[in-house]
Amino acid sequence: MKKRIYYFLFLLISVLYTVQSCNYIGDAQSSEEQIPDQVSYNFDIRPIFSDKCFACHGPDANKRQAGLRLDNEESAFKALKENPSAHALVSGKPQLSEVFMRISSKDTSILMPPPSSNLKLNSREIDLIEKWISQGAKYETHWSFTRPKKSPLPKVKNAKWAKNEIDHFTLSKMEQKNLEPNKEADKEYLLKRLSLDLTGLPPSIAMMNQFMADNTPGAYEKAVDQLLKSPAYGEKMALHWLDVARYADSHGFQDDSYRSAWPWRDWVINSFNTNLSYDQFITLQLAGDLIPNATKEQILATGFNRNHKITEEGGVVDEEYRVQYVIDRTNTFSKALIGVTLECAQCHDHKYDPFSQKEYYQLYAFFNNVKEVGISSTIGGPETYAKNPMIQISNDEVKNILKFINKQDTNKLIVSVMGDRDTLRKTYILKRGAYDAPGKEVEAGTPKSILAFDNNLPKNRLGLSKWLFDKRNPLTSRVFVNQLWQEIFGRGIVKTAGDMGMQGELPSHPELLDWLAVDFMEHGWDIKRLVKQMVSSATYRQSAVISKEKLKVDPENVFLSRAPRYRIKAELVRDLVLSSSGLLVKTIGGPSVKPYQPSGLWETASSGRGVLRVYRQDHGADLYRRGMYTFVKRTVPPPVMGIFDASNRDQCEIVRLKTNTPLQALIMMNDPTVIEASRVLASKIDVEPLKIQDKVIKAFRLIVCRKPTENEVKILSQYYNDQLITFKKEQSRADKLLAIGEYPNPEKMNKFSVAAMMQVITALYNLEETITRS
């Protein structure tokens, strides 16, 4: 009876509610979207339930209210504990379903979610749930926890546009949304894009000329192959992996002293360049030390799991930090390799995904047997640069077996790696995640909702990697394919590349992701092949022009009817400046370097202890290495990198933000790295026997990677002439500008024309297009 009154009440005010909801800020856009004919649990309902309901009616048994669990079909249809005559869900009958009654009620004492939760459903969400119940309230397994399947290529109208399978999937979406793909990008743009994506470096003029002149049908593929063969490919691919692996050159806490992990980085670059298959690449990093008769290289690879921060702060409680390291490994494994936020289950059952706290510690158990302590030494000399377990790498080994390691001196070289104890350390559920509150003992295992751990596998990290690469594991391949897609298209098919669980975003092209994931497994987890597949697609090769219509319909370019346009990564901004000016030293690997940095940053932030208390800037060739080799001191990361959104390597990071800020503008205008590059390039171009216009064109091509328009040449040449006159009047300004940076000036030069050209070049470095992949 009471319920019926509520229902009438609801009818009465629903009109008002609709009016009101139109004014609800932030809601407008999503409310406009139409309700689909067939409501899908996975794509329409679960995102709402997960975000707004599961915290109290989900997997976390301790926080569950009224005994109601909505994430699980069986219990959602049961009679309610508090009122056995009522049901949360009654198939086909929203008016009899307590869920619908409560979410649509105006009575705040029964409204769900309760106002105190600060959560609110909008009218579209309420309508969706109503329709879903009307249509039978059918549950589905979460999309990413079912095995991917290769579905047949979707039928498309404009089939001749497609260059490979990828295009069928993207075009089909576009056609559904009445979008047409952009035409293919002009060759110059295409080559810059390809070169940046595959090597992180702009194309050389020779390569531009070669590509422009080659009108054969295979020209593009030739360029792709050439770039994939470049050793810079391994560096570019490693860049993302260093974020994932939270690689840094310091231990990370308090005084934050030096760590020698760079040989591991050399291994990563080499692995990408030799195209080690993904399953091998990961297996070695997870469990190289457990492979029978493990080689030194295999053991080195396990440095991956020792890249986490390690404390050197005297006085800490050892166990607190040892536990922290195991937690870090567990969380990194979850986020990086299976794309779930298992870390939420560290203190309690997961609130959204079907992971229990017990399962968290079962996974944790794989990483809990390392021969390590929380604090083995406080800041000190070279013996503290790695922590046990560690290996020593000799010059002989570098000469004979570990040839990829760029060791240039004869100093002792140690690297932290993995190594297990002989006897198993017991693992307990840690109550509230606290190191000193052990609960029940658990055995190593994996979350059942993903794939139960095969009892025939060894219960160690080697067994875990077998589980990871079991063809039945629904996540491994999807997660990597998605990360690679993100690196090439700027955003993942699942935008939240670190979270494919219920709180993560849904894939924009689910069939495409699955097709690629299966294809990747079927072809031996071949990374270069996958890269080539992506960049060969017509989707990739579109122009990046954004029409007003497309900007309105699809501002984020979810449907890929144009090539994505975005600012390149922090490290690549540096690479572009050094490479185009000819300053780049292309040495691969070796210890990190310390290029120009504003003075005092380390010094003011230091307690005065440790080898990294003072920033000792390098000189000579080490000033001109690629950005990925810039020294990362975790507590004071290189400022240029941070301002351009690089990871601070505090923990595993899968997605970098892409911001656009005034501090970035200040760097491009004033960083001595940019000014020096402008000077060096200007002094080279100045002596070439060319007309002013042609000098401008040359600089433009080197930096922007295309030929300038007439208008652009005119503006820049006028600027050059203006500057030439100014510098002749104000000679001392020219002298000062020409003194910036350590790279020597030629003995003889015309300082006025060099300074003028230098200004033109600095302007080129400051163009939006220069540091944009478009």
Place this chain on the structure above:
Amino acid sequence: MQKDFLEHGLNSNRRRFLSRLSLGLGSAALGSLLVPDLFSGDSSDSGLTPGIPHFAPKAKRVIYLFQNGAPSQLELFDYKPRLREMMGQDLPSSIRGNQRLTGMTANQTAFPMVGSFANFQQHGESRNWISDLLPYTSKVVDDICVIRSMHTEAINHDPALTFFQTGAQQGNRPSMGSWLSYGLGSENKNLPSFTVLLSRGKGNSQGVYSKLWSSGFLESIHQGVQFSSGDDPVLYLKDPDGMNKYERRKFLDQVSQLNQLSYEQFGDPEISTKIQQYEMAYRMQTAVPEIMDLSKEPDDIIKLYGTDAMTPGTFAANCLLARKLSENGVRFVQLYHQGWDHHGNLPNEIASQAKDVDQASAALITDLKQRGLLDETLVIWGGEFGRTNYSQGKWSAENYGRDHHPRCFSIWMAGGGIKPGISYGETDEFGYNVVKDPVHVHDFQATILNRLGLNHEKLIYKHLGRRYRLTDVSGKVINDILV
């Protein structure tokens, strides 16, 4: 003549395309120049339109005088005569309870209590007890609220600092100033909304590091911008030698013109944002050095803060700068003063540290008050934890040390809607445990947000499927100290 041109600013070319750009942008857009997501972020979740608080704020800005290394409450704010009487006696284990200890004193066989070498007096109308080490602070005692019942969870510097700044001991979370920048945006279109100033005393130091003012998973625009003494107060702000303002303007005009061509070709709104960011950078180049210049401050102000204020990089100079930045609309000014980690030789070191900060801290209160700004500016003074009531290592009445202590410590807050001239919370007679009105770090953070018009349970950011808060999963506003 040249100056006229600069102030006039726009040559005809530039004026043409800038006016085209600004078509349709009202004054609202100005505030979003520096914090570009102010009007575009996904705010439906938090019930918060960034830039607009949840309810009417009492404070508009915060100045946080962080005393890095953890000053001893027992020598400064928490008067415990009993400790002197019990000098050298072992701390009863019933009082110590199961408190975990740092590795520095965990192996000590005895825990000899030591009373403060410094004397305390009652001051002002509030009759609050303040140490003789803080004569200036004693004079503003009726303007501040001393909280003696702070407690935290961490026992070591790095996690404790991180906890105070981000609400969690571990993890890459946004700093408090970043949260405020995210929640409230900028008040000044020429200055960042979160700035950081560093100084160091002579006492035993613990490092501070840019990680502490990181924006974590928030956009990097919300990260703290360190202002330093010297000729480049903000990183890369200064034009290179040989470049002048006039030429910089010309340079920007070329760049903007070319970027505009690119915008016409690609239609990407990021390009117009870029053009605006260059303009903002240009304005910062003028605005920041003006603010940093203390040479025009009148003598009475210098006298108020102390002559140290003339020396760039000192705590006194930073306090004065903080007032200027805050006055100019910087939402959150974070100072760090190092040198409070007194494991040994405490009497000497704390006396010199206290002298370093006392006058300028009090001056800041007086100065804000005389400008009518104290009501809308929340000032906070304190460290990351307290110090033990027993000595670390050998002791005498004149020389002893104190280890880290998380169970109780003192801070003060002033202005910005905090009750003046009161004290809050009490510790036991040993100065070891809180016995009345405990204030957890999350309560403290919730209270700050409340004063700025923000509900700490609603100021959230969704990252990797989870809604994050500065106060993590706890925290309650301390209503008793609110005006």
